[in-house]
Amino acid sequence: MARVGVITFPGSLDDTDARRAVRIAGGEPVALWHASTSLEGVDAVVLPGGFSYGDYLRAGAIARFAPLMAELIPAAQAGLPVLGICNGFQVLAEAHLLPGALMPNAGGHFVCRDQRLRVENARTAWTSDYAEGQEIVIPLKNMDGRYTASAETIAELEAEGRIIARYMDVNPNGSLNDIAGVTNEAGNVVGLMPHPEHAVESLTGPTTDGLGFFTSIVKGLINV
Amino acid sequence: MSDVTELNPQPTPGFGPGSTDTVVRAAATPDHPQPYQELGMNDEEYGRVRDILGRRPTAAELAIYSVMWSEHCSYKSSKIYLRQFGEKAPKTDALLVGMGENAGVVDVGQGWAVTFKVESHNHPSFVEPYQGAATGVGGIVRDIISMGARPVAVMDSLRLGAADAPDTRRVLPGVVSGIGGYGNSLGLPNIGGETVFDPCYQDNPLVNALCVGVLRHEDIHRASASGTGNKVILYGAYTGPDGIGGASVLASATFDEESQAKRPSVQVGDPFMEKLLIECSLELFQAGLVEGIQDLGAAGVSCATTELAAGGSGGMAVRLDAVPLRDPSLLPEEILMSESQERMMAVVTPENVAAFMAVCAKYEVPATVIGEVTDSGRLVMTWHGDVIVDLPPRTAAHDGPVYQRPVAVPPDQAALQADSPVRLPRPSNRDELRKTVLWLAGSPNLASKEWVTSQYDRYVLGNTVLAQPENAGVIRLDDESGLGVALALDGNGRYTRLDPYAGAQLALSEAYRNVAATGAQPLAVTNCLNFGSPEDPGVMWQFARATEGLADACLLLGIPVTGGNVSFYNQTGDTPINPTPVVGVLGVHQDVRRRTAMAFAAEGHKLVLLGTTYEEFGGSEWAHVLYGHLGGLPPQVNLPAEAALASVLVTAAQESLLSGAHDISDGGLSQALVEASLRGGLGVRVALQGDPFIELFAESVARAVVAVRPEAEARFVDICTQAGVPFTTIGVVGGDSYTVDGAFSIPLHELREAHTRTLPALMEL
Numbered sequence: 001m002a003r004v005g006v007i008t009f010p011g012s013l014d015d016t017d018a019r020r021a022v023r024i025a026g027g028e029p030v031a032l033w034h035a036s037t038s039l040e041g042v043d044a045v046v047l048p049g050g051f052s053y054g055d056y057l058r059a060g061a062i063a064r065f066a067p068l069m070a071e072l073i074p075a076a077q078a079g080l081p082v083l084g085i086c087n088g089f090q091v092l093a094e095a096h097l098l099p100g101a102l103m104p105n106a107g108g109h110f111v112c113r114d115q116r117l118r119v120e121n122a123r124t125a126w127t128s129d130y131a132e133g134q135e136i137v138i139p140l141k142n143m144d145g146r147y148t149a150s151a152e153t154i155a156e157l158e159a160e161g162r163i164i165a166r167y168m169d170v171n172p173n174g175s176l177n178d179i180a181g182v183t184n185e186a187g188n189v190v191g192l193m194p195h196p197e198h199a200v201e202s203l204t205g206p207t208t209d210g211l212g213f214f215t216s217i218v219k220g221l222i223n224v
Numbered sequence: 225m226s227d228v229t230e231l232n233p234q235p236t237p238g239f240g241p242g243s244t245d246t247v248v249r250a251a252a253t254p255d256h257p258q259p260y261q262e263l264g265m266n267d268e269e270y271g272r273v274r275d276i277l278g279r280r281p282t283a284a285e286l287a288i289y290s291v292m293w294s295e296h297c298s299y300k301s302s303k304i305y306l307r308q309f310g311e312k313a314p315k316t317d318a319l320l321v322g323m324g325e326n327a328g329v330v331d332v333g334q335g336w337a338v339t340f341k342v343e344s345h346n347h348p349s350f351v352e353p354y355q356g357a358a359t360g361v362g363g364i365v366r367d368i369i370s371m372g373a374r375p376v377a378v379m380d381s382l383r384l385g386a387a388d389a390p391d392t393r394r395v396l397p398g399v400v401s402g403i404g405g406y407g408n409s410l411g412l413p414n415i416g417g418e419t420v421f422d423p424c425y426q427d428n429p430l431v432n433a434l435c436v437g438v439l440r441h442e443d444i445h446r447a448s449a450s451g452t453g454n455k456v457i458l459y460g461a462y463t464g465p466d467g468i469g470g471a472s473v474l475a476s477a478t479f480d481e482e483s484q485a486k487r488p489s490v491q492v493g494d495p496f497m498e499k500l501l502i503e504c505s506l507e508l509f510q511a512g513l514v515e516g517i518q519d520l521g522a523a524g525v526s527c528a529t530t531e532l533a534a535g536g537s538g539g540m541a542v543r544l545d546a547v548p549l550r551d552p553s554l555l556p557e558e559i560l561m562s563e564s565q566e567r568m569m570a571v572v573t574p575e576n577v578a579a580f581m582a583v584c585a586k587y588e589v590p591a592t593v594i595g596e597v598t599d600s601g602r603l604v605m606t607w608h609g610d611v612i613v614d615l616p617p618r619t620a621a622h623d624g625p626v627y628q629r630p631v632a633v634p635p636d637q638a639a640l641q642a643d644s645p646v647r648l649p650r651p652s653n654r655d656e657l658r659k660t661v662l663w664l665a666g667s668p669n670l671a672s673k674e675w676v677t678s679q680y681d682r683y684v685l686g687n688t689v690l691a692q693p694e695n696a697g698v699i700r701l702d703d704e705s706g707l708g709v710a711l712a713l714d715g716n717g718r719y720t721r722l723d724p725y726a727g728a729q730l731a732l733s734e735a736y737r738n739v740a741a742t743g744a745q746p747l748a749v750t751n752c753l754n755f756g757s758p759e760d761p762g763v764m765w766q767f768a769r770a771t772e773g774l775a776d777a778c779l780l781l782g783i784p785v786t787g788g789n790v791s792f793y794n795q796t797g798d799t800p801i802n803p804t805p806v807v808g809v810l811g812v813h814q815d816v817r818r819r820t821a822m823a824f825a826a827e828g829h830k831l832v833l834l835g836t837t838y839e840e841f842g843g844s845e846w847a848h849v850l851y852g853h854l855g856g857l858p859p860q861v862n863l864p865a866e867a868a869l870a871s872v873l874v875t876a877a878q879e880s881l882l883s884g885a886h887d888i889s890d891g892g893l894s895q896a897l898v899e900a901s902l903r904g905g906l907g908v909r910v911a912l913q914g915d916p917f918i919e920l921f922a923e924s925v926a927r928a929v930v931a932v933r934p935e936a937e938a939r940f941v942d943i944c945t946q947a948g949v950p951f952t953t954i955g956v957v958g959g960d961s962y963t964v965d966g967a968f969s970i971p972l973h974e975l976r977e978a979h980t981r982t983l984p985a986l987m988e989l
Binding site: 010011013014016017020035049050051053054055056109110111112113139141143195197198201203204205 | 401404405408409410411494495496497499500586587588677678679680681682683684685686687688689700703816817
């Protein structure tokens with residue numbers, strides 16, 4: 001069974017949800033502690049949402065220096081699948097595993113809404129269970145979700161198809177090019193601002209559209 | 225306890241350099257003047273302290289007694305009325321911990337228990353809306369942790385001045401950001417509440433925050449310090465000069481105006497520390513390292529030490545100079561009164577101290593042994609070796625003054641009740657009825673609160689089954705069995721102003737009905753009683769009547785009050801707010817998968833009105849919105865009818881007979897149809913017998929409107945008949961408009977526009 005680690009930083013909030021999503025997708029969730037120095041041999045890693053270290057300095061800026069990140073960064077560069085959700089995306093950007101930065105929302109408020117997205121790239125480790133162009137609705141909730149990068153970076157991401165999902169109907173935070181998520185060149189590291197782990201059960205989510213991120217990795221790892 | 229030489233003892237004002245107001249000195253200087261009046265104590269109370277101690281209090285002791293005997297901590301004006309909640313409590317096996325602890329604990333079955341409580345943070349939220357509201361959430365969350373529970377959700381009940389008043393645009397956005405900024409950072413879903421506007425709250429908004437927590441029966445913890453030799457550990461944030469207005473009075477001899485101005489009267493919250501405190505405390509409980517626990521809220525160290533000591537075997541020795549400080553210049557009496565946030569106090573056996581410290585270190589939470597449990601029966605505190613406090617802890621924590629304040633019917637009460645809304649002109653034709661629907665749907669109190677709730681995380685923890693704008697918030701407790709709870713928080717200041725006894729019962733009725741509308745069996749009650757000054761006999765009469773009404777209604781409905789909070793001195797200028805008891809009802813779902821949602825989303829399902837509609841408009845939204853009128857009598861309370869309605873709604877949910885259900889309250893049937901229709905995105909077509917104005921807008925109690933699954937119609941009729949609940953088929957779900965035959969038809973998009981534009985237009989510039 002695919003073993004998917006979920007790192008808990010001080011201030012992580014959606015870690016239990018991410019573990020539940022892995023379990024529902026048929027994987028084995030493994031709780032990882034930020035101060036540890038072992039990834040415990042997991043096959044993939046999720047950096048969950050939350051406010052690590054209160055986001056008091058800059059979202060993700062301190063968590064990026066956690067002892068376990070020193071293990072994760074080279075592993076991700078060597079191909080370990082890593083998904084950063086919301087605060088996890090911010091950590092990945094701070095760690096330079098993904099390009100760009102996440103700035104405070106254009107509206108100045110925390111925003112929580114059921115967000116329609118279009119999956120633009122179904123070839124990454126975390127999106128292979130979707131169809132390209134598929135529209136999904138999953139919760140979005142963030143304070144610092146405005147994706148920003150240099151014009152060259154944006155052009156590069158567009159040209160290489162590395163924007164994995166875009167906001168539809170409403171751009172909730174002022175992200176450039178309606179970007180909701182991006183991937184690295186290899187397609188193993190993905191950052192996503194909305195929360196697929198909150199859309200894995202019809203009882204508690206607006207849809208079950210988020211499950212695809214977790215079934216993508218679980219199936220992909222079994223097929224390897 | 226001698227490693228203190230590197231610190232300079234701080235002087236106490238009035239005694240010259242280098243001196244501390246010790247117990248010895250207090251005994252030797254009986255005539256030393258003390259600022260007890262500035263600290264809110266009267267001559268009699270101060271005299272009582274002297275009698276208890278057999279001498280004058282030290283400055284530190286005066287600090288402790290003044291805060292512990294304050295209205296806020298001692299409930300001295302309300303105690304004689306709050307006793308009713310215990311005396312009239314219905315017989316129930318559900319209550320595992322009753323009133324008096326940090327929060328009551330209710331058995332919800334399968335070995336699970338739930339603790340919940342609502343508290344006010346009204347005055348701080350007016351002074352500094354963001355931090356006032358944020359620390360209100362922080363405080364109630366720590367109450368829940370200190371029962372041994374994991375907090376799983378929050379709610380909030382907000383009342384502000386007129387929606388279009390300039391100050392409301394300062395207060396509401398600040399309060400909402402504060403609740404969101406704190407609650408979102410803790411990872412607690414915000415699942416419901418209220419936002420109400422009325423000019424009476426102009427200079428005195430009400431911010432009432434509720435938290436609910438979950439625990440196994442065996443994990444209940446109490447605030448008690450027992451076991452001589454056990455260590456007292458203060459853990460969490462460092463202590464700073466937060467919210468110590470009172471202490472600066474004590475210290476005023478040495479402070480000039482400038483230095484006092486640096487002291488914030490409103491505490492500042494650190495939600496990140498609180499999140500660490502939650503996880504750290506739960507791990508400490510799990511590992512069995514805690515003998516007794518108390519959160520630090522109002523009155524800080526004073527409250528925690530006296531309550532822990534009074535709740536246990538009765539003695540405690542505390543080294544006050546061991547309290548870790550953010551500001552090393554704090555005086556002992558300031559440390560005692562500081563309301564710095566994110567602090568807890570635990571009693572730990574000596575052999576567990578190392579393990580306790582290890583867990584705190586894991587979470588990077590500072591923890592310090594500041595004292596130990598003794599068998600002396602006294603709370604003794606030292607400051608660099610000198611004894612500065614030596615008192616019997618019960619006298620501060622439990623045996624404060626109790627007042628029977630004068631009560632009198634307010635002089636305008638009779639005129640108010642005589643001023644019936646019958647005289648108000650009513651819509652006289654189809655077009656006016658249509659306009660009335662839209663006015664009400666878009667009025668600030670009835671308009672969509674999405675501008676508020678979209679700033680709160682409702683998804684975190686992954687167990688939110690229903691959240692605002694649903695009838696009640698519903699949280700799953702157990703993934704396997706589906707066991708869950710429903711919570712609703714309601715109040716109505718206008719009804720309570722017209723008749724305090726009925727108003728409190730109507731608040732309870734509405735919360736009870738809301739919980740039942742989701743299909744949950746109501747089980748227990750918490751309350752936050754927001755009133756004006758207890759020194760005003762009219763206010764005290766309102767308080768007496770409201771508590772009596774609430775206690776009587778809880779007995780009749782069979783649901784006990786498990787705890788609550790009183791907030792007095794809420795007034796705008798000299799005018800008290802409308803008396804506003806806010807009532808929270810907790811219900812249980814055996815299986816949340818069978819809950820009923822409020823949306824009408826199934827084409828063709830029949831709409832059934834449950835209950836009876838009377839011509840009742842006193843205190844109604846219609847009179848308020850169209851005429852700013854408040855007079856007459858509120859709707860007639862009918863508790864047996866509420867219980868019968870609830871039984872129908874609970875059974876119908878268990879048998880999955882309904883595709884949607886919405887309670888009827890503010891704004892009447894019309895508003896219920898608007899909300900359920902917009903929620904589901906489908907129209908409704910109804911035909912009404914009788915006067916459409918009364919049918920649509922009256923606010924009679926014990927009513928709901930439901931959409932019945934076609935195959936379940938016969939069974940549903942049976943259930944209603946058996947329960948004696950009147951039912952009328954009034955129409956059908958479907959189409960894209962809200963239509964009342966022979967009266968009006970309003971397209972949903974027009975309705976949605978009216979309902980959703982109001983708050984953003986008022987709050988966003």
